[in-house]
Amino acid sequence: MLPFKAVRHDLRRVSLIVACSLLALSQGALAAGKEGGKEGAGPVAGDIVSAGRLRMQSQRLAKLYQQAGMGLNAAQAMQQIAASATEVNAEFNRLGSAPRKANIRRVLSRCESLWQEMRTALNQAPSPAGSERVNQLADELMIHTGKLNLLIEAEAEAPIGRLLDLSSRLNMLSQRLARLYLQAQGGNRSQGVIVDIEQARKEFASGLLELDTARDNTSASRDAIGLARNQWIFFDSAISRLGMTGRGDGKAAQNVATSSERIAQVLDLASSQYARDYTEATRQPR
Numbered sequence: 372m373l374p375f376k377a378v379r380h381d382l383r384r385v386s387l388i389v390a391c392s393l394l395a396l397s398q399g400a401l402a403a404g405k406e407g408g409k410e411g412a413g414p415v416a417g418d419i420v421s422a423g424r425l426r427m428q429s430q431r432l433a434k435l436y437q438q439a440g441m442g443l444n445a446a447q448a449m450q451q452i453a454a455s456a457t458e459v460n461a462e463f464n465r466l467g468s469a470p471r472k473a474n475i476r477r478v479l480s481r482c483e484s485l486w487q488e489m490r491t492a493l494n495q496a497p498s499p500a501g502s503e504r505v506n507q508l509a510d511e512l513m514i515h516t517g518k519l520n521l522l523i524e525a526e527a528e529a530p531i532g533r534l535l536d537l538s539s540r541l542n543m544l545s546q547r548l549a550r551l552y553l554q555a556q557g558g559n560r561s562q563g564v565i566v567d568i569e570q571a572r573k574e575f576a577s578g579l580l581e582l583d584t585a586r587d588n589t590s591a592s593r594d595a596i597g598l599a600r601n602q603w604i605f606f607d608s609a610i611s612r613l614g615m616t617g618r619g620d621g622k623a624a625q626n627v628a629t630s631s632e633r634i635a636q637v638l639d640l641a642s643s644q645y646a647r648d649y650t651e652a653t654r655q656p657r
Contacts, residue, residue, distance in 0.1 A: 413653065414469070416535060416646035418523045421462045423539025423642055425482065426516035428459050430546035431635065432493060433502075433509035437553045438628055440497030443621065452493055459486060466519075478519045485512045506550070513543065530587045531652050535645035537578055541599070542638035544575045545606065549631035552610055556624045572610060579603060582641075589648050595641035602634040 432455055439448040463483055471479065489508040495501050517540075524536045548571045555564055582588075582596050609626045 413650040415523065415526055415532070415653075416649045418466060418469075419520065419527070419532065419535050419649075420539065420642055420646050421466050422516055422520045422523055423536065423542065424639070425459060425462050425486075426513055426520060427539060427543040427546055427635070427639075428455055428462075429489070429509045429512035429516060430543050430550055431455065431631075432459075432489070433505050434546050434550035434553060434628075434631065436493055436497055436505045437502055437550055437557065438624075440499070440502050441553060441557050441624065443553075443624055443628060445497075456490055456493065459490075472522075475519070475522050478515060478522060482512060482515045482519055485515060502554075506554075509550075513547070527649065531645055531649040534582060534585055534587060534592070535642060535649055537582060538596075538638060538642045538645050541575055541578050541582070542635055542642065544571050544578070545603075545631055545634045545638065547571055548575065548606075548610055549627050552613060552627050553624055555613055556627075568610065568613070572607065575603070576607070587648075587652075589644075592641065592644045592648050595637070595644045598637045599634065599641055602630065602637050606630040606634050 432452055435448045435452050435455070439445040439452070463479075463486065466479055467483070485508060489505065489512060492501060492505045492508060520536055520539070524532055527533070527535075548568065551564055551568045551571065555568070579596070579600060583593075583600060588596070606627070609623065609630055612623060
């Protein structure tokens with residue numbers, strides 16, 4: 372195992388590299404977005420991105436609420452919750468404004484109902500009971516937005532649609548991992564939480580490998596996944612130290628909270644790139 376100072380130095384160096392790369396990728400996304408559609412993507416790809424963001428936000432918002440309840444940058448966490456709630460509403464409005472098949476409308480309606488319940492719970496001052504309720508609703512919303520993803524993905528006409536859905540699922544898993552870790556640091560080290568952490572870690576690692584080695588990757592999507600892989604190294608290292616840190620270890624919890632936000636940025640950019648790749652692939656003559 373590397374000495375802590377060496378790891379911290381590498382983390383700062385990689386964070387600088389990622390920040391510069393994020394700027395370049397963001398500029399590319401803005402340029403592509405001018406061509407029309409959601410971030411340059413067509414309707415189906417844009418729908419997969421929107422549904423994926425809803426799934427990710429279900430876990431991220433629960434993570435932020437847990438973070439606020441632990442007094443970990445509480446004011447900032449509550450501000451992030453308010454800003455993200457507005458983004459979630461925008462995604463629901465986007466998905467609800469287009470004609471949908473009956474089965475998709477039913478699942479979308481259920482997702483919206485769960486979101487309204489969750490938003491009400493998020494507006495309450497953080498408390499142990501409040502966190503339990505938010506976590507319960509977050510997992511229900513995660514399940515139903517996952518169903519929504521599958522239904523929309525079934526309409527995709529190119530293999531890249533699968534990669535797009537997988538990249539958004541990994542983003543959700545990163546936020547779920549951070550949420551479960553914070554629960555454990557807050558004192559809930561039940562067998563269920565520990566098992567869920569390990570399962571999510573394994574699923575994330577497996578999914579990231581699948582994306583990294585996918586034959587349908589373009590050079591741009593491969594670069595985006597490379598950034599995610601770099602972030603995962605340090606995020607996973609922080610998560611794996613759970614058994615080595617005491618309950619309520621503020622520094623360890625802060626590292627996980629911060630790194631989970633960085634990996635969310637990178638994976639969102641990766642999903643946007645896959646959406647553009649998918650749209651381009653479906654435009655090719657057959």
